Amino acid sequence: MASTPQAAAAPTPALVFETLMAYQRSAALRAAIEIDLFQAIGEGPGDIASLAKHCSASERGVRILCDYLTIIGLLSKEGDRYHHTPTSAVFLDPRSPACLGATARFLGNPDLHEPYAHLADIVRKGHTVLPGQGTVEPENPIWVEFAHSMAPMMAPMATPLGSIVLDGHNGPVQVLDIAAGHGLFGIEVARQNPEAHITGLDWAPVLEVAHANAKKAGVADRYTKLPGSAFEVEYGGPYDVVLLTNFLHHFDPPTNVGLLKKVRAALKPGGRAAALEFVPNEDRVSPPMAASFSMTMLASTPSGDAYTFRELEAMYRQAGFGNVTGHPVTTGPHTVVVGHK
């Protein structure tokens, strides 16, 4: 569009309709994952009859779904046959190690979609209309779903996060993993440093998922469970590293400053607190994935946000940290922000 002068001269209503109908995109992708369409596509030959048979679905439904996925760029079509695009082959075929299909369970959770039916009210009020504290309500069961479903999205960030927080440390390292979730980040630190000991903190049912993953990774003997709220439980320690992954965005700055003070108190001198966050640029509208995460926080929390680096740095400094550094992760939309005690 940008390269077509006529398009700039005469705006069309296409973007308005596309946007009003965009909800169909999410539903179509969720449905395709649910009926196992992307495995069927990968196995070929990709004609409607074979796909419908693999998916135990109607030919009318499969044809219209495949055409729709082709229109939105998630399949390709040649004649009457459908094939993977490079994106769907890597990220949607269950046979691919990078398959993200499981994330649809969390990102498509009806409880998380519900607030968007009342978004005008939320914008008026300025906070979620979900009951209690929304997604940050104590013991909210969605975090068990998160732990089960979101590991494939977070996995590509684990290796760079591990090397950023270890920063070459080879000896014994005590690590507190706050809001451990699936546990992948702490587990990756334990993998990269065989003398690292991880304490995972989260709601007890969530920690069961993290602990199962630690067992699978062969590091359960260096993994301790600390169940409870990050705001209430005693951290123990002292620690060399505290991980705060996908956590600070749920709360307002004063709450985060209070939490970071508690984190700092549990660190050894010279210790580091490392947050994995969606960090938009100072303009707050780029890059798109990090910046648009604010909308999720508006709809689902009382006062969370996707904070800019300057805002996160200010919170760290108010909590007593020095030398705050940002490390964009090239394998995903996140940035690691490290504060030093």
Place this chain on the structure above:
Amino acid sequence: MASTPQAAAAPTPALVFETLMAYQRSAALRAAIEIDLFQAIGEGPGDIASLAKHCSASERGVRILCDYLTIIGLLSKEGDRYHHTPTSAVFLDPRSPACLGATARFLGNPDLHEPYAHLADIVRKGHTVLPGQGTVEPENPIWVEFAHSMAPMMAPMATPLGSIVLDGHNGPVQVLDIAAGHGLFGIEVARQNPEAHITGLDWAPVLEVAHANAKKAGVADRYTKLPGSAFEVEYGGPYDVVLLTNFLHHFDPPTNVGLLKKVRAALKPGGRAAALEFVPNEDRVSPPMAASFSMTMLASTPSGDAYTFRELEAMYRQAGFGNVTGHPVTTGPHTVVVGHK
């Protein structure tokens, strides 16, 4: 993206996440229309405090919503101020005659969104899971909403449709407008030909909307109401022209052939039946807006579809029509398909 060789070489998961989160785009635009944000933007100066005041909304909510709309291309941002894009100025500011805001009421109707929560089931079964016949259930009240809300989307198509169906006829013309809805298409024919008489057919409560629009346009003395089902009511006639706007896509081909036979019987020799339709190319995946309309028909009807020209031509011919011609409308996503008796 297409111009970046690296993007083609190494697929990223961005499109997968964008698609899973696309439902937020529809919700954000609906919320912005509901709180009157686009009028506030047009009036300026576009800072958060002024916008929040105009919209009786929270500053946090308005800031996050405006940033989000900027990310998806429906606002622009300079420093801390938000402005219209060319698209939002023309199609979203209520002060613009081409404003499409009202269409959000129909396109955002929760009853129409509900099936997408069960789209996998719909794909399996091959038809809507809405009660009865879905959106084509007799007397379904959504068509009153359609008549009230969708006129701004359909208005740009009315003038070209009128000139295609009149095709230079200046004398008296009898026109039957099947599924009249808002009535705009028949009314436009009456405007272009002062000797045209229009008979609007639709459910009685819908016809009230069409008749009110005919009054507003000053053509009520040439407008007759024919309430009922297009499949059951006697058409009267004979007619020179029968309009079938946004109607055939709701039904399967045998049903349409039956209807077209009934239409043909009500036409004078040499008369024309003109359907306004979303007509995808033979590949069924282009152009995007017409082709993706099949998804709406899958989710909301037992057996509707966006038919290709070849399919529509076959239905017309089976019903006895000859000389079937297609006329893409440059002012919208529709095509006028005319069959001659």
